[in-house]
Amino acid sequence: MIEVIFDLVTSRYNYWMAIILMLIGLYALIAKQNLVKKIIGLNIFQTAIFLFYISFSEVTGGTAPIYLPEGPEALYVNPLPHVLILTAIVVGVSITAVALSLIVRIYEEYGVMDEDELMKVVRER
Amino acid sequence: MSIIDHLPVLLIIGPIIAALIILAVGWHDRRLCYPVMLLSITGQFIASLIMLLQVIQDGTIRYYLGGWAPPLGIELVIDSFSGFILSTIMLLALLAIVYARRSVEAEVPAEKIVSFYVLIQLLLIGLVGMTITGDVFNLYVFLEISSIAAYTLIAGTRSPRSYVAGFNYLIMGSIAAGFILLGIGYLYVATGTLNMAEIAMLLPASYELSTVHAAFLFMMIGFSIKAAFFPLHLWLPDAYTESPSAVTVIISTVMAKVSVYAMIRILFTIFTTAYIIESFPVTGFILLIATIAIVAGAILAIAQNDLKRMLAYSSISQIGYIMFAVGVANQIALEGGLLHILGHAMMKGCLFMVAGLIIYRMGTSNLLELRGVAQTMPISCAAFALAGASMIGIPPTIGFMSKYYLVLGAFEAGYWLYAAVLLIGSLLAVGYIWRFIEIAYFGDHHGDGHQCASPEGPLSMIAPMVCLALLCLILGIFVEIPMEIIGPAAMILLGGA
Numbered sequence: 338m339i340e341v342i343f344d345l346v347t348s349r350y351n352y353w354m355a356i357i358l359m360l361i362g363l364y365a366l367i368a369k370q371n372l373v374k375k376i377i378g379l380n381i382f383q384t385a386i387f388l389f390y391i392s393f394s395e396v397t398g399g400t401a402p403i404y405l406p407e408g409p410e411a412l413y414v415n416p417l418p419h420v421l422i423l424t425a426i427v428v429g430v431s432i433t434a435v436a437l438s439l440i441v442r443i444y445e446e447y448g449v450m451d452e453d454e455l456m457k458v459v460r461e462r
Numbered sequence: 463m464s465i466i467d468h469l470p471v472l473l474i475i476g477p478i479i480a481a482l483i484i485l486a487v488g489w490h491d492r493r494l495c496y497p498v499m500l501l502s503i504t505g506q507f508i509a510s511l512i513m514l515l516q517v518i519q520d521g522t523i524r525y526y527l528g529g530w531a532p533p534l535g536i537e538l539v540i541d542s543f544s545g546f547i548l549s550t551i552m553l554l555a556l557l558a559i560v561y562a563r564r565s566v567e568a569e570v571p572a573e574k575i576v577s578f579y580v581l582i583q584l585l586l587i588g589l590v591g592m593t594i595t596g597d598v599f600n601l602y603v604f605l606e607i608s609s610i611a612a613y614t615l616i617a618g619t620r621s622p623r624s625y626v627a628g629f630n631y632l633i634m635g636s637i638a639a640g641f642i643l644l645g646i647g648y649l650y651v652a653t654g655t656l657n658m659a660e661i662a663m664l665l666p667a668s669y670e671l672s673t674v675h676a677a678f679l680f681m682m683i684g685f686s687i688k689a690a691f692f693p694l695h696l697w698l699p700d701a702y703t704e705s706p707s708a709v710t711v712i713i714s715t716v717m718a719k720v721s722v723y724a725m726i727r728i729l730f731t732i733f734t735t736a737y738i739i740e741s742f743p744v745t746g747f748i749l750l751i752a753t754i755a756i757v758a759g760a761i762l763a764i765a766q767n768d769l770k771r772m773l774a775y776s777s778i779s780q781i782g783y784i785m786f787a788v789g790v791a792n793q794i795a796l797e798g799g800l801l802h803i804l805g806h807a808m809m810k811g812c813l814f815m816v817a818g819l820i821i822y823r824m825g826t827s828n829l830l831e832l833r834g835v836a837q838t839m840p841i842s843c844a845a846f847a848l849a850g851a852s853m854i855g856i857p858p859t860i861g862f863m864s865k866y867y868l869v870l871g872a873f874e875a876g877y878w879l880y881a882a883v884l885l886i887g888s889l890l891a892v893g894y895i896w897r898f899i900e901i902a903y904f905g906d907h908h909g910d911g912h913q914c915a916s917p918e919g920p921l922s923m924i925a926p927m928v929c930l931a932l933l934c935l936i937l938g939i940f941v942e943i944p945m946e947i948i949g950p951a952a953m954i955l956l957g958g959a
Contacts, residue, residue: 359644363637366633366637372629375633379633379636379637382636382637382640383636383640386640386643386644386647389644389647390647393647393651417650417656418647418650421599424599424603425602425643428603428606428610428639431606431610432606432610432613432632432636435610435613435614435632436613436629436632436633436636439613439617439625439628439629439632440629442617442622442625443622443625443626443629446622446625447622455626459623459626462623
């Protein structure tokens, strides 16, 4: 029994790592009170998904998808997920930028960073 | 190749260039932004109509970006379903832009107006892209373009509350987008392609894999958050209430509809009825949640004291109607659901325009302070009554027709109890629509006598509002016109034709 579980974990440990990271990020996103920590959680969450994409494109012994002297016969990793994630990283950066600028405005306006306190202040005004 | 053949890609590239031009001329002179914007949206609207006619005549348009055929390249697909949604959202966007001019001047700080218009243009690019793309990853990219623009737009008013609403929506929206991205990853692992049509072709071989189930659930949850499908609607009331009125009109009609569109695409085009009814029966569950959404949204709407917030909760209820059609999943119900996408876009657009005009004129949207507002603003309140009648489903409005088809579809599938809930939903809609009508028409007027002949508001705000209210009535009477395109669209979704 334990061997089966051990096998399940070790043979696909890259997916497990992605899932664990994702859950850490999701936890921070939902449970953290500080708005900046929420955004850090969001970044961890997104990075986990990026790692998931990159890890499933891996081919054992494969090389970077660039032109080599062997030509098309060389063993390449799948380049498509890399390209997709390049786009997703750009998206992630823009979202972080928007989120941080919103936090700056919220802090300027209300003087708090804590979600519960923020809700209290917003309700009072 | 004439220019008509390239319309699908011009529909996306044109507005991107327009967004840059708006930014450039705005730097020079702020007043020039609006005409450029109006021109580009009108162009988009005309292009979408031309393509809709093409689709009706010659069938589905497939455009390969850069001439690369699907497995390698990205494909834009305009079939009767996406053509229908495309022209619906462009019509609403055009009217909303006409409406936006004065409303934005009143609600958005002057130095932000240029970036405001650029962002609206970017939002529309994202939404149009989501509608016509035939590639799931492309769908994600366009989704994020529209979402980032929406987060910023919602935070665009003078009121600092809108920053909080925008931030909360950003958190929810990013979780949703993350789930969708993960779902797309699972689909790619299972099939090795990102093209929607090819995924649909290759997927049946792996219907039993848990990878596919996970992909399905992640994408469903992601799009449910985006479409504010109960109980994942928590971002919606604040976002709709706090954003500038023109933005509320656009996100409540155009953006909400495109999210629902994307969900229906995922359900019916990628996973197909064979999966959602037989391999992984989920329609019954969707039906159950949809009925809860209809009732809960309407009850929450009745409990609100703010006009915009009330309409926002009513949107949750109406999204329930569209998802109800998905849950029943037969031809008639889907026709009703698609008609409701058009109908709800028009009536909710009109209602939010009225709310925006009331805020413009009276400076408040608190229902208790609006007693007797009909004396000051007769046209707006009449438009509200007409669109509200459509929301309740009084014949011969379009809201009646779509609910009629939904009930017929539910009967055909034998869901008698659920059909009864639809009618209860209509009754509850009477509750919140009538509440405003009563306050507006029969409340004691305690104004200071400025209900004289002075115009209700700028013509550019009244005209689109009245236009939408009349469309609710006209399209309800001549329902054959939209049905001509909705029929084939529903057939495509169910895998026929």
